[in-house]
Amino acid sequence: MTEFSGENYAARCDVGAHLVTLSGTLRLNGIAEYAPIVALLANAAEDATAMTLDLSALEFLNSSGIAVLSKFVIEARNRGDLALTIIGSGAIPWQGKSLQNLRRLMPSLVVEFR
């Protein structure tokens, strides 16, 4: 288990379960500041055939964060052998549209709203 947190957010990776959980409010300054989260995602995806990204407690994500998630989804799509599931929350308004946009990038992406 790897986990870290910053002001208003927490990130956790259970490598064995190939599960990454992001929660809170993520408004980091540009893609560069998201590097630890990018590394967490890459770590969970490495050698995995299936992976889950739980965003159901991620209340806010700025456009740099949306860019980071989009890049990760495109890389998973291009890899071709990773079944990716994203768990969202129907109670968090930004997730409705943004997670649908991710599905357009990777048609096999499974998005579950809880």
Next chain:
Amino acid sequence: MGDTFGAFQSCEGEGAALESLLLCFSPSLLPLQQRWRNNGLSADFLSDYVTTFFPKDEADPASATRQSTVKGAVSYIANELLENAMKYSESNSLPITIRLVLQADRIVFEETNVASAASAAAYRRFIGELQQSDPADIYFHKVEAMAVSGDASGLGLITMIIDYAASLAWRFEAAPGGGEAVTTQVCLAV
């Protein structure tokens, strides 16, 4: 008067604004990194403020959804406008301002900052691109290019259009000390 692009709305005159809030930030007072968190604090303040005007009614479950939708949209749009202002402002220039205007059927955001001639020219090119193509096409094209280049600039503005159905307009005016005062106006129907 400068140049305007898009349907720039006047927020002046009787009845144009039911309520408005104006926040000003000096770009020279603190380095960007030390004030970055204030973008989120300001955005959250604006979004909390507007919830008063979209009260929850226990007899109407849709009212809670409406309040959280408006709150989320205001927080996202204000934060993106402020992040852009901090990124593209000239230091030692006029204050960065963001004004939120509450009208009967919409919320208008006006953010103004002074940008260098080069930044303003790049912004004008981006606006030209936005006006000539379908924003969703631009979004997916930019995201695919970003996955290779790492350049995510412009995504904040495009997501306001495609995820929040906001309409955008711009005004460019010569700034007294050089560069251009760039105003980005975002209208959100509510």
